[in-house]
Amino acid sequence: MSGDLTLALRTAQSGLLTNQLALNAVANNVANANTEGYSRKIVNLEHRVLAGTGAGVQMSALTRRVDEHLIRNVRTEMSALQAIDVQRPFHDRIQFLFGTPQDNSSLGHSLTRLSEAFESLATTPEGSLEQRELVRQAEAVARQLRDMSAGVQELRLEADLRIGQAVAEINGLIDTIANLNDKVVRNSATRQGTADLEDQRDMALDRLAALIDIRVFKRGDGDVVVFTTGGQVLVDNVSTTFTHFTAANIDATASHAGGGFSGIFAGAAEPANDITGSIRQGELKGLIELRDSILPNLQSTLDTLAADLRDTVNAVHNRGLAFPGLQDMQGTRIFTEPGTQTITIDGTVNVVLLDANGNQHAATTLTGGPHTIEAVRASLQTFLTNNGGGTVAFDADGRLTVSVGNPGLFVAFRDEAADGSLQDATLTYRIDGADAGTIRGFSNFFGLNDFFVDNLIDNIHDSRVLSPSFQAAANQTLTVRNAGGAAPEAITIVAGDSLQTIADKINAADAGVTATLIPDGSGVRLRLLSDDSLSFTITSDDNLLRQMGMQPADVRVAGALSVRADIRAQPSLVSRGALQFDPAKGVAGEYFASIGDDTVARDLAAAVGGAQSFARAGNLGAATVSFSQYAASLIADASSQADSNRSAAEVRSSLVESLKAKSDAIRGVNLDEEMSDLILYEHAYAAAARVISVIQSMFDALDRAVG
Numbered sequence: 146m147s148g149d150l151t152l153a154l155r156t157a158q159s160g161l162l163t164n165q166l167a168l169n170a171v172a173n174n175v176a177n178a179n180t181e182g183y184s185r186k187i188v189n190l191e192h193r194v195l196a197g198t199g200a201g202v203q204m205s206a207l208t209r210r211v212d213e214h215l216i217r218n219v220r221t222e223m224s225a226l227q228a229i230d231v232q233r234p235f236h237d238r239i240q241f242l243f244g245t246p247q248d249n250s251s252l253g254h255s256l257t258r259l260s261e262a263f264e265s266l267a268t269t270p271e272g273s274l275e276q277r278e279l280v281r282q283a284e285a286v287a288r289q290l291r292d293m294s295a296g297v298q299e300l301r302l303e304a305d306l307r308i309g310q311a312v313a314e315i316n317g318l319i320d321t322i323a324n325l326n327d328k329v330v331r332n333s334a335t336r337q338g339t340a341d342l343e344d345q346r347d348m349a350l351d352r353l354a355a356l357i358d359i360r361v362f363k364r365g366d367g368d369v370v371v372f373t374t375g376g377q378v379l380v381d382n383v384s385t386t387f388t389h390f391t392a393a394n395i396d397a398t399a400s401h402a403g404g405g406f407s408g409i410f411a412g413a414a415e416p417a418n419d420i421t422g423s424i425r426q427g428e429l430k431g432l433i434e435l436r437d438s439i440l441p442n443l444q445s446t447l448d449t450l451a452a453d454l455r456d457t458v459n460a461v462h463n464r465g466l467a468f469p470g471l472q473d474m475q476g477t478r479i480f481t482e483p484g485t486q487t488i489t490i491d492g493t494v495n496v497v498l499l500d501a502n503g504n505q506h507a508a509t510t511l512t513g514g515p516h517t518i519e520a521v522r523a524s525l526q527t528f529l530t531n532n533g534g535g536t537v538a539f540d541a542d543g544r545l546t547v548s549v550g551n552p553g554l555f556v557a558f559r560d561e562a563a564d565g566s567l568q569d570a571t572l573t574y575r576i577d578g579a580d581a582g583t584i585r586g587f588s589n590f591f592g593l594n595d596f597f598v599d600n601l602i603d604n605i606h607d608s609r610v611l612s613p614s615f616q617a618a619a620n621q622t623l624t625v626r627n628a629g630g631a632a633p634e635a636i637t638i639v640a641g642d643s644l645q646t647i648a649d650k651i652n653a654a655d656a657g658v659t660a661t662l663i664p665d666g667s668g669v670r671l672r673l674l675s676d677d678s679l680s681f682t683i684t685s686d687d688n689l690l691r692q693m694g695m696q697p698a699d700v701r702v703a704g705a706l707s708v709r710a711d712i713r714a715q716p717s718l719v720s721r722g723a724l725q726f727d728p729a730k731g732v733a734g735e736y737f738a739s740i741g742d743d744t745v746a747r748d749l750a751a752a753v754g755g756a757q758s759f760a761r762a763g764n765l766g767a768a769t770v771s772f773s774q775y776a777a778s779l780i781a782d783a784s785s786q787a788d789s790n791r792s793a794a795e796v797r798s799s800l801v802e803s804l805k806a807k808s809d810a811i812r813g814v815n816l817d818e819e820m821s822d823l824i825l826y827e828h829a830y831a832a833a834a835r836v837i838s839v840i841q842s843m844f845d846a847l848d849r850a851v852g
Contacts (some may be wrong), residue, residue: 150847152200154840159193159201160833166204167826174814175823182348184209184812186340188822206338211812216347217361219804220354224426226797227355229790231307231431232439235300236787239443242296245784246777252293253776255286256454256753260773263750270721270743271468280708280716287597287706290451294397294704297444302395304436305406309391311356311429312409315379316386318353319371322346323384326368333367343367353379358426375423377411388414397444397701398605401437403661403672409433438664439786442763444703445665446779449762451706452699454753454772455597461752462596463558463589464569465720465745469503469738470555473711476545477592479603479680480518481626483539485577486682488521489514492570494587495559495736496525497724498532498549503738505731506554507532511587515575518545529556542602543680545591558588559724559736567723567744577633579624579684582696594720596712599705604675606683609694610668610761617642621687625656627679638689644671657681666763672698694760721746 167188177183186207193203244251262282266275325346329339346369353359358374371380379385390407392399399405401421408419409429424430480486494511509528511521522537522545529535534550549556560570569586584590623636634656638647648660648671658673658681671693675681683695712718722742728734759775761767764782768775 150840150843154837156199156201157833157836157840159203161830161837163190163202163204164826164830164833168823168830170207171819171823171826175816175819178814178816178819182344182351183814184211184340184344184347185814188826206332206336207340209340209343209812211347212808213363215804215808215811219801219808220351220359220361221426222797222801222804223351224354224358226794226801227428228426228431228434229794229797231428232435232790233794235304235435235439236783236790238296238300239440239783240787242293243443243780243783246780251776251780252286252289253773253780255282255289256771256773256776258282259286260750260754260771263746263753266719266721267743267746267750270746271741273717276716276719279719280713283596284708284713286454287451287708290447290703290706294444294447294451297440297447298395298397298399298704301399301436301440302392304432304440305392305395308409308429308432308436309389311432312387312389315353315356315429318349318356319379319384319386321349322353322369322371322380325349326380329367339367354427356427357424357429373420373423374425375420377420377423385411387411390414397441397448397704398674398698400441400661400663401433402663403659403674406436441664442666443779443783444763445700446763446765446782447703448699448701449759449765450772450775450779451703453757453759453775455595455599455702455706457752457757457772458597458749459592459595460569460586460589461745461748462720463586463592463594464560464567464748465723466557466594466738467718467720468722468740468742469501470497470499470557471594471718472549472552472555474547474556474593475540476547477595477598478545478590479543480539480545481543481680481682482576483518483522483543486518486581487515487575487578488518488590489573489575490516490570490587491573492563492568493561494570495561495724496528497557497559497736498529498551498554499557499736499738501553501555503740505735505737508736515573545593547593557724557736557738558593559726560587565726576626576682576684577624579686580691581682581684595709596719597706598709599702599707601701601705602678603680603682603697604678605698605700606673606681606695607663607698607700608671610665610670611644611693613644613669615644615693616640617647617689618692619687619689621685621689623651623689624684624686625651625654625658625673625681626683627657627675627677627681638685644669647671658683666761666765668761671695672700720749 170186170188174185187210189205189208190202191205193200246253248254259282262279266279269275325342329342329346332339332342350361359379360372360374362370364370369380372378377385388410392406395405401408408421409424410418411420412418421433424433490512492512495508496511497508498506500506511524522539525547526537529537529549533554536548538546540546547556560568562568572584572587572590574581574584588594617638617640619640621638623638624633626633634654636650636654636656638650644662648662651658651660651673657676659676661672661674662669663672673683683690722739723744724736724738725742726734726736730737753772756769756771758769759767765778
C-alpha cells in the first residue's frame with residue numbers, strides 16, 4: 146500500500162514540477178512579447194515511462210515555431226534593402242554639395258554668370274571693372290569645381306571607412322554564429338533546449354544578411370553553414386575571417402581596380418582572395434557601389450566639364466594678348482624628350498616683340514618642319530638674344546618658359562593662314578617619328594598663355610570610355626617613354642587583342658607604367674599610371690591610340706583647376722585683343738596691338754557661351770551643349786539618382802515590412818494564446834497539488850491505522 150502511495154506521490158509531483166516549468170515558459174513568452182528577435186517557445190509534454198509503467202509526465206526541450214522559408218525571404222529582401230538604404234545619406238549629401246539645377250548657386254548658374262562676364266568684357270575690353278569681374282567669376286567656377294571634387298572624394302573616403310567598419314562587424318558576427326553553432330550542437334546532443342540559442346543565432350544571421358548577401362543551410366545536428374551568394378564560405382567547421390585596409394587619404398585617381406582602395410579579402414590579403422566584385426547585396430554592396438561607381442561617375446563628369454572648359458578657354462586665350470603683350474610666359478605642356486619630340490607647322494607662326502605702345506620692335510616666323518622642340522626653343526632664344534636679351538628654357542618638369550630681358554619689350558604670337566588672315570596653325574606632334582596627335586595653335590600647343598591651369602603632370606594617361614568588348618583593329622607596336630631617362634619599351638599588340646590583354650601586355654613589359662581597366666559609366670577606360678610618378682609619353686606605329694582616344698588623363702582636373710596666378714593677381718593680363726597687321730607700316734607692313742581691340746574677347750564670349758562637344762563620361766553620354774547646360778545635366782543626373790534611390794528604398798522597405806509581419810505572426814508571441822495556456826497550466830498545477838494533498842491525507846490515515 147505504502148509503495149503504491151509513494152509512486153502516486155512521485156507521479157503527482159512530476160505533474161506539479163512539469164506544470165511549473167510550463168508556467169515559466171508562458172511567463173517568459175509574455176515577458177518577451179515585444180522583444181526583437183524572440184520567437185515563441187512551445188512547451189512539449191511527454192509521458193514518462195519507467196520499467197514499462199507510467200510514471201507521470203515530463204517536459205522535453207522547448208521548441209520554436211518559425212517558418213524557415215519565410216525567414217530566408219526576409220533576409221534576402223533585407224539584404225537588398227540595406228544595399229539601397231545605406232546610400233541614402235550619401236545621396237542627400239551629394240544633393241547638398243551639387244545643389245539642384247534651379248539653385249542660383251548651382252554650377253550651371255555659375256557658368257552662366259561666367260559667360261555673361263566674358264560678354265561684358267567683349268563689350269568693354271579695356272575696362273578694369275569688367276576684367277576684374279571676369280577673373281572673379283572664373284575663379285568662382287574653378288573654386289566650385291574644386292569644392293565639388295573634394296566633396297566627392299571625401300564621400301568616397303567615408304564609404305571606404307564604412308566598408309572597414311562593416312568588415313569588422315561581419316568578422317564579429319561570424320565568430321558569434323560559430324560559437325552559437327557549437328552550443329546548439331552540444332545542447333542538442335545532451336537533449337537540452339536549443340530554442341533560445343537559435344534565437345540568438347537568428348539575430349546574428351539577420352544582422353549578417355543586412356551587411357552582406359548570405360545563404361544559410363541547416364545540418365541535422367542543429368548547426369548552420371553560411372555562404373555568400375557568390376559561394377564564399379563564411380561559417381562552417383572552419384570559419385572565414387575577412388580583411389580590409391581602409392584608405393588614409395585619396396584623390397580622384399584612386400580606385401579598387403587600380404589598387405588605390407583595398408579589396409575585401411576572405412582570408413589572407415591576396416588577389417585570389419578578393420571577393421569585392423562578387424558581393425551582391427547588403428550594406429557592403431551599397432558602399433562598394435558608392436565608392437567605386439556612383440561617386441567616380443560623378444567625378445568623371447566633373448573632370449570632363451573642367452577639362453573641356455580649360456581647353457576651350459585656353460585655346461582662344463592663347464590666340465590673343467593682353468595689351469601690349471607679356472614679358473614672362475610659363476608653358477603647361479611637358480616634354481620628356483625635347484631633342485626627339487618634333488612639331489610640323491601647317492601655317493605660319495609669327496613671334497613679335499612689341500614696345501609699350503603696342504608697336505612692332507622685331508618679328509620672326511616659324512613654319513614647316515619637322516622641328517624638334519629643342520630647335521624651336523633655340524630659335525626663340527636666338528630671337529630674344531638678338532633683340533634685347535631674354536631666356537627661353539625648360540623648367541624642371543619639361544615645360545617651356547619664355548622671359549623677355551628688355552623691360553620695355555613684350556612678346557606676342559600670331560598664327561596665320563597662307564593668305565595672312567588670323568587663323569590657328571595646325572601642329573603635328575611626333576615623338577621619335579611616331580604620331581602623337583594634332584593640335585591647333587602654336588601658343589596653345591605649348592600652353593604659353595593659358596587662362597586656366599591645373600599644374601598637373603602627365604603621369605596618367607586615359608583612353609576615352611570604351612566598350613568592354615573593344616579589340617585592337619590591327620597589329621602594331623606601343624612605345625612608352627619615361628621622363629626618368631629609362632630606355633623606351635616597345636609592346637607588341639596583335640589585332641583582336643582585348644583591352645584586358647593590352648593591359649596585361651603593358652604590365653608584363655615592365656615599361657615603368659601600370660595599366661588598369663577603370664570602370665566609367667557603362668564602359669571602361671584603359672588607364673596607364675606612371676610607377677615613379679614622373680611624366681611619360683606613349684605612341685603607336687599605327688592608329689591604336691587614336692582608336693582608343695588615349696591622351697594625358699583629365700582625371701583630377703576638377704580638383705586642381707584655377708585661374709593662372711598672375712592673372713588672378715593682375716586681371717589686366719586677360720587676353721582681349723590679337724596681334725594685328727598693318728601693311729602700311731614700315732617697309733613691308735608691321736604688326737601692332739591696340740588697347741581697345743576686342744577680337745579675342747569676343748571669341749572667348751562665343752566659345753564659353755556656345756555649344757561644345759562633350760565626350761561620354763560617367764552616366765552622361767556624348768553631347769553637344771553649352772557648359773552651363775552640361776553642368777545642369779550633371780546636377781540633374783545626381784538628383785535623378787537620389788530620387789531613384791529614395792523610390793527603390795520605399796518599395797523594398799514596404800516589401801520587407803510585409804514579409805516581417807508575416808514571419809512575426811508565426812514566430813511572435815500571441816498574448817491571447819499565452820493567457821489560454823496560462824489558465825490550462827494553472828488548472829493542471831492546482832489539480833496536481835490537489836492529488837498530492839489527497840495522498841498526504843491517505844498517508845496520515847495509514848499512520849494512524851498502524852500507529
